[in-house]
Amino acid sequence: MTGFLSLLRRLEGPQTVGRGRGFWGLFAVVLAVALAYPLFSDGYTVGNTVYFFVWVFIALSLCVIWGYGGSLSFGQTAFFGIAGYGYGVLTLNFGSAYGFTLVALVLAVGIAALFAVLLGYFMFFGRIAGVFLGIVTLAVTLMLERFMAQTAGPEWHIGSARLNGFNGMSAMPPLTIPWPGESIVLFADVGLYYFVLGLLVFVYLALRILMNSSFGNVIVAIRENPERAEMLGYDIRKYQLITFVIGAALAGVSGVLYTAWGQYITPSSMGMTAAALPLIWVAVGGRSDLTSTVVGTLVVLAAFQALTIYGSQYALVFMGVLLVLTVLIAPNGLVLGFMNWLGRLAARFTQRAG
Amino acid sequence: MSLLELRELNKHFGGLHVTNAVNLTLEPGEIHCLIGPNGAGKSTLFRLILGEHHPGSGEILFAGENITALKSFARIHRGLSVKFQVPGVFKGLSVRQNLEIALQSRHRGAELESEIDRLLTFLGLESEQKQTAGNLSHGQKQWLEIGMAISLKPRLLLLDEPTAGMSPEETHMTGEMVQRLNADGMTVLAIEHDMAFVRQVAQRVTVLHLGQVFAQGSIQEIVADERVAAIYLGQAHA
Ligand SMILES: Nc1ncnc2c1ncn2[C@@H]1O[C@H](COP(=O)(O)OP(=O)(O)O)[C@@H](O)[C@H]1O
Ligand SMILES: [Mg+2]
Numbered sequence: 355m356t357g358f359l360s361l362l363r364r365l366e367g368p369q370t371v372g373r374g375r376g377f378w379g380l381f382a383v384v385l386a387v388a389l390a391y392p393l394f395s396d397g398y399t400v401g402n403t404v405y406f407f408v409w410v411f412i413a414l415s416l417c418v419i420w421g422y423g424g425s426l427s428f429g430q431t432a433f434f435g436i437a438g439y440g441y442g443v444l445t446l447n448f449g450s451a452y453g454f455t456l457v458a459l460v461l462a463v464g465i466a467a468l469f470a471v472l473l474g475y476f477m478f479f480g481r482i483a484g485v486f487l488g489i490v491t492l493a494v495t496l497m498l499e500r501f502m503a504q505t506a507g508p509e510w511h512i513g514s515a516r517l518n519g520f521n522g523m524s525a526m527p528p529l530t531i532p533w534p535g536e537s538i539v540l541f542a543d544v545g546l547y548y549f550v551l552g553l554l555v556f557v558y559l560a561l562r563i564l565m566n567s568s569f570g571n572v573i574v575a576i577r578e579n580p581e582r583a584e585m586l587g588y589d590i591r592k593y594q595l596i597t598f599v600i601g602a603a604l605a606g607v608s609g610v611l612y613t614a615w616g617q618y619i620t621p622s623s624m625g626m627t628a629a630a631l632p633l634i635w636v637a638v639g640g641r642s643d644l645t646s647t648v649v650g651t652l653v654v655l656a657a658f659q660a661l662t663i664y665g666s667q668y669a670l671v672f673m674g675v676l677l678v679l680t681v682l683i684a685p686n687g688l689v690l691g692f693m694n695w696l697g698r699l700a701a702r703f704t705q706r707a708g
Numbered sequence: 709m710s711l712l713e714l715r716e717l718n719k720h721f722g723g724l725h726v727t728n729a730v731n732l733t734l735e736p737g738e739i740h741c742l743i744g745p746n747g748a749g750k751s752t753l754f755r756l757i758l759g760e761h762h763p764g765s766g767e768i769l770f771a772g773e774n775i776t777a778l779k780s781f782a783r784i785h786r787g788l789s790v791k792f793q794v795p796g797v798f799k800g801l802s803v804r805q806n807l808e809i810a811l812q813s814r815h816r817g818a819e820l821e822s823e824i825d826r827l828l829t830f831l832g833l834e835s836e837q838k839q840t841a842g843n844l845s846h847g848q849k850q851w852l853e854i855g856m857a858i859s860l861k862p863r864l865l866l867l868d869e870p871t872a873g874m875s876p877e878e879t880h881m882t883g884e885m886v887q888r889l890n891a892d893g894m895t896v897l898a899i900e901h902d903m904a905f906v907r908q909v910a911q912r913v914t915v916l917h918l919g920q921v922f923a924q925g926s927i928q929e930i931v932a933d934e935r936v937a938a939i940y941l942g943q944a945h946a
Contacts, residue, residue: 360817368801368802368805568812568813568816571805571808571809571812572809574798574800574801575798575801575809577800578798578799578800578801579796579797579798579799581760581792581796582792582796582797582798582853582856583809584780584781584784585758585780585781585784585789585790585792585796586784586809586810586813586856586859586860587781587784587785587813587860588781588813589779589781590781
């Protein structure tokens, strides 16, 4: 019990923005609005909203690895793809009965994490760091894309799941919750919305606790000065590896949810554009704080969607411009930049009043 | 048994023989100063002791154990700790968090908080605790990093130019800090240019020149040594 309470105390701390009644009150209001939202909308629109939420996990993975850990990984989409395909292969072979899709979710994320253990061990214990880490991770995801793209022939299958080359794998079952009487199938509408929202809130709170723990302290210490961190007795390679694996698992969650949402996945989910987009979201939205990443990613995604109406090429150009502007004007991301600006404005206002 | 023993240590950087057959022994409880001109190889010797560099040949014994092949973090666990020449504080984090990261492996909860407070008082940084470490003055950064280094309750504290950038008063305060730590049983090896500091704290002095041990003795013996004056004391600190 006391252990649980001390965990709750870690919800706030120097590593996360937001504390006290004001913040948690706002959190409760936002959560209530999110819970009530499907009541005021239609299934199709709600399904589209889930699509946004799906991507937040991969954005959080970059927040952890890059924002907190200081290692820029270009290859989060590799774990996204591995978990997505993993979910497809598992459920196409074993079906969705007895809650197996949920098992497949966990297993697929586990496979992505395991892959990250191997890749991460090679990188961190081989002392690959900085820009080389970005290059290696990018190479890995592009290699996976190439590999999956040439699996069109019928000889490429795992059990009864055809890999299908560039056309991608499809028709895997959606997530299904076993229920006495009739199972609840989470199609891309209200059911999946609540499932993903619940998962998102859980992951967000769990990451807050993790980042404000002594583990989180070491992670940011390594970002600030790896040599100093090691000279305080921390085996930094071990911490970097664990962070990398946590990040991979988060990207894997996105991959599984994406695959279950649309019931398909293609190699281009691991391609260059796919790899670059999450980086842009978190660079623009904010990567150094969990809340900024969640809010920023959702805002950027919504803006992107709104622009795509005028043509996706313009949307991409706009993203590029936004990225450059952010890096120049608000290097910590728009959310933190906006909050700082509000703070300055308020300070000036109170100064004038006082 | 001696606390630290360097046996015939050699280190080359390309053609540069930076550490040349160095033998050095530290007795438990002493304050030992390492002096020598810039580029003599003092900081490199620290990095060899800490495992950041590996010697081409020779051995490093700590409390009788051969630690030559150990990883850095493992050497820290044996009881070594360091303040680097260029202050290595976590610039983006608060002073308090810097100390928390250093102390958290030995203390937790309320005990951790009170240990941080105690250390802040010892360092004279109470009023700076909420500041971002990157905003501290150079001298304050030195103290903060000394604080982080002693958080680990090391048996041997390595200080690389601890008073660089400090005023004479601050230098004296740092000397007193070191003496208090030493009174509590900590062995100290300090690289220092400031002879006032060396006079204040050193029980023994080793002079390093061109990677070699050039002279060794009490501060009086070193100051009186004309050869030392010729290579070092005379020129830079007349
Ligand atoms: N990592 C390195 N690579 C190459 N040369 C180095 C390296 N570190 C130090 N040196 C050289 O070794 C010599 C000794 O440096 P250092 O140990 O820092 O001297 P000190 O601390 O006594 O001023 C200098 O000539 C320096 O340029
Ligand atoms: Mg030096």
